[in-house]
Each structure stands twice: as C-alpha cells, then as structure tokens.
Amino acid sequence: MTVLEEKPFAQQLSNVYFTILALFCFKLFVKISLAILSHFYIVKGNRKEAARIAAEFYTVTQGQGSWADRSPLHEAASQGRLLALKTLLSQGYNVNTLTIDHVTPLHEACLGDHVGCARTLLEAGANVNATTIDGVTPLFNACSRGSASCVELLLEYGAKTQLEICLPSPIHEASNKGHSECLDVLISWGIDVDQDIPHLGTPLYVACKGQQISCVRKLLYAGANVQQGRHLDTPLHAAAQQSNTDIVNLLLDFGADINAKNIDFKRPVDVAPARSLVERHLLMYEATPRSLCLLCRLCIRNCIGRSRFHLIPQLQLPTVLKDFLQYRESIRNF
Known part of the structure; x- marks a missing residue:
C-alpha cells in the first residue's frame, strides 16, 4: 500500500525535472534563434531592427553606454545641438559611447556636417579612428556627407586616410559621390590618389564609373595614374561604358591608352554602347594621330x-x- 502511494509522487517529480529541462532547452533555443536573427539583420544592414530585438528580448538598459540603442550623446551629435552635447559631456557621458553597430557620437557629428560638435567631441577625447562593425570611420562619414570642414578637422586630429585595404575608403567615397572639395583636402594632406581596393579599383576608376567629372579632373591634376583602374579595366573603359564623352576626352588628354585591353580582351571602344557618341569619338580618335x-x-x-x-x-x-x-x-x- 505504501509503495502504491509513493509511485505517483515519483512520477510527478520526474515530470517536474522533465518540465524544467524542457523550459531550459526552449529558452536556450529562443536565445540562439534571436542571436541568429539579430546577426541576420546586422548583415542585411537593418540596424534598427537588430537594436529593437536586443532591447525587447535581452532587456538591455537604454541608458548611457547602452550597446543596443543610441545614447542622448548620439542624438545631440547627429542633430548638431552643441549646447546639449557639452552639457551631456559635463554630466559624465562617455564620449566614445557605442551603439549596437559601434557607431560613436563622432560618427554622427561628421555624417551630419556638424563641425562644432565634432570639434567638441575630439577635444573631449573622442577616438578619431573609431570604426563601426562595417569598418566605417568618422573620416569616411565626413567624405560621404561632403563635409570638407570635418575632413580637415579630423585630419588635424590624426585621422588615418585608410586603416586597412579591405575597409571602406574615404577617398573612394568622395570620388564616387562627387565631393571634390573633400578630395582637395585629402590630396593636400598627401593621400595616395592611386589607392587600389581590389573590389573597387582606384579612386579615378570609381569617379569615372560614377561620372563625377570634377573628381576625375582633381585626381588627374594630382597625378593619378590614368591607366590604373580595377584589375585590367582602365578608367577609360569605365568612362566608355558610361558613355560620357567629356570624361573620355579628359582621360585621352592625360594620355589614356585607347588600345588597352581588359580581362575580356576588349578595348574601350569595344565596351562603349553601340552607335553611341562615345563610340564614334573613340573611333575617330584612333584614326587621328595625337598632336x-x-x-x-x-x-x-x-x-x-x-x-x-x-x-x-x-x-x-x-x-x-x-x-x-x-x-x-x-x-x-x-
């Protein structure tokens, strides 16, 4: 009779252990799934969604130093509120506070072209070469925004024009977006105008692809190699593909080789759109000796x-x- 009374209790105890184990496994599964989901959003570039997941499911504090969301310091820097920025710094906010993707307030200030805020942050000890998880620096943001003043300021505080060859390049960003004033500043500080990034090529090649003739002119005047592009594609190949006669003429004036062949053994005239003005211009140039x-x-x-x-x-x-x-x-x- 006693055995019969103890058996249900043993079964109940076994069920409790099983339930605890099941809950533990479920919680572990949820955490792993959320970590994978957050990583997926980060890779896809959706930082806000990744931050929301982290904030809601991991109960990360939203105060100063939070890695899951922007701090008040980020907001003040991005909106150019200099007085608020100085007040927050005086209250002890960390000048190098990071978001989920390692964006600092200095990144935000430079992206917003807020020179005063950027100077205040740098004077407070901001890391001038801080990088996000994508390798973006404040200097890159300044070039992306076209803020020549921020570019000059960052270089004065020791910003490196390129940290690693695989990271986003400020001079390529300026060339691609047509920010010739930023290029002027970078060139005056002795940046390598032939900086070659394997998947992008040289700044001159990028400027030709983006049809930024002012940047093409700046780079050529600074001595950029007119033959160096991306792999075997020359800047003239890029200009011919984009059917930009003005850039083609400029490259030819600087000695671009009209007979250079790319990896497919095609010359610039071969990659130009059929029956286009650029194709006719290149064919005429071939038949006319240079002066x-x-x-x-x-x-x-x-x-x-x-x-x-x-x-x-x-x-x-x-x-x-x-x-x-x-x-x-x-x-x-x-």
Whole structure:
C-alpha cells in the first residue's frame, strides 16, 4: 500500500525535472534563434531592427553606454545641438559611447556636417579612428556627407586616410559621390590618389564609373595614374561604358591608352554602347594621330614625376607654357 502511494509522487517529480529541462532547452533555443536573427539583420544592414530585438528580448538598459540603442550623446551629435552635447559631456557621458553597430557620437557629428560638435567631441577625447562593425570611420562619414570642414578637422586630429585595404575608403567615397572639395583636402594632406581596393579599383576608376567629372579632373591634376583602374579595366573603359564623352576626352588628354585591353580582351571602344557618341569619338580618335604638343606635355610630365608637379610653376619657362603643362590652357591655343 505504501509503495502504491509513493509511485505517483515519483512520477510527478520526474515530470517536474522533465518540465524544467524542457523550459531550459526552449529558452536556450529562443536565445540562439534571436542571436541568429539579430546577426541576420546586422548583415542585411537593418540596424534598427537588430537594436529593437536586443532591447525587447535581452532587456538591455537604454541608458548611457547602452550597446543596443543610441545614447542622448548620439542624438545631440547627429542633430548638431552643441549646447546639449557639452552639457551631456559635463554630466559624465562617455564620449566614445557605442551603439549596437559601434557607431560613436563622432560618427554622427561628421555624417551630419556638424563641425562644432565634432570639434567638441575630439577635444573631449573622442577616438578619431573609431570604426563601426562595417569598418566605417568618422573620416569616411565626413567624405560621404561632403563635409570638407570635418575632413580637415579630423585630419588635424590624426585621422588615418585608410586603416586597412579591405575597409571602406574615404577617398573612394568622395570620388564616387562627387565631393571634390573633400578630395582637395585629402590630396593636400598627401593621400595616395592611386589607392587600389581590389573590389573597387582606384579612386579615378570609381569617379569615372560614377561620372563625377570634377573628381576625375582633381585626381588627374594630382597625378593619378590614368591607366590604373580595377584589375585590367582602365578608367577609360569605365568612362566608355558610361558613355560620357567629356570624361573620355579628359582621360585621352592625360594620355589614356585607347588600345588597352581588359580581362575580356576588349578595348574601350569595344565596351562603349553601340552607335553611341562615345563610340564614334573613340573611333575617330584612333584614326587621328595625337598632336606633337600633347605628346610633349605627357613626356615632360612623366619626366617631372607626380611628386614634383607642384614645382612646375617654378620652372624657368613662359607662363603660358607652365599653364600648358598644368592643363590650365587648352591645347588648341598652341
């Protein structure tokens, strides 16, 4: 009789253990699923959804230093509220507070072209070379926004123009979006205008793809290699594909090789749209020998070398010739 009374209790105890184990496994499964889902949203670029998941399911605090959402410091920096920013810093907010994707207040200030906020953050000790999980730096954000003032400020505080070859490049971003003033600042600080990123190519190639003629001109004046593009594709290939006659003419003036072949053994004229103005222009250029003036200018510039282009105004030559060597006068004037 006693055995009969104890058996149901043992079964109940066994059921309790089984229930606890089942709940533990379910909780573990939910956590793993949410972690995978958050990672999926981050990879897809949906940071807000990833932050929402983290905030709702992991009960991360929303105060200062929260990794799941933006802090008041981020909000003040992104909106350019300088007084609020200074107040928050005086209250002890961490100047390098990170969001879920490692965005700092300095990233936000530069993306919003808020120079005053950026300066205040830097003076408070902000990391000028902080990178997000995507490798984006404040300098990249400044170039993306077209804020030449922020670019100058960041460089003054020791910003590196490129941390690693695989990370987003400020000069490529400026070239792609046509922010020639940012390019001017970067070039004046001695950035490598032929910086080559495998999946993007050179800044000149990117500018040609984006049809940013002002940036193409700036890069060429700074001595960018007119033949270096992406892999075997030259900038002239990119300009021909985009059917941009003005950029094609500019590249040809700087000595672009019209017979260069890409990985598919195609010349620029072969990748130009059929019966387009660019195709006709390239075919005519092939049939017309280059002038002696153009050949002489290219030869002299090659002998001088890119690193000494700034010395051309000091040459003992007539002003009109010095202007010609610097592409400040049209070849038709000679």
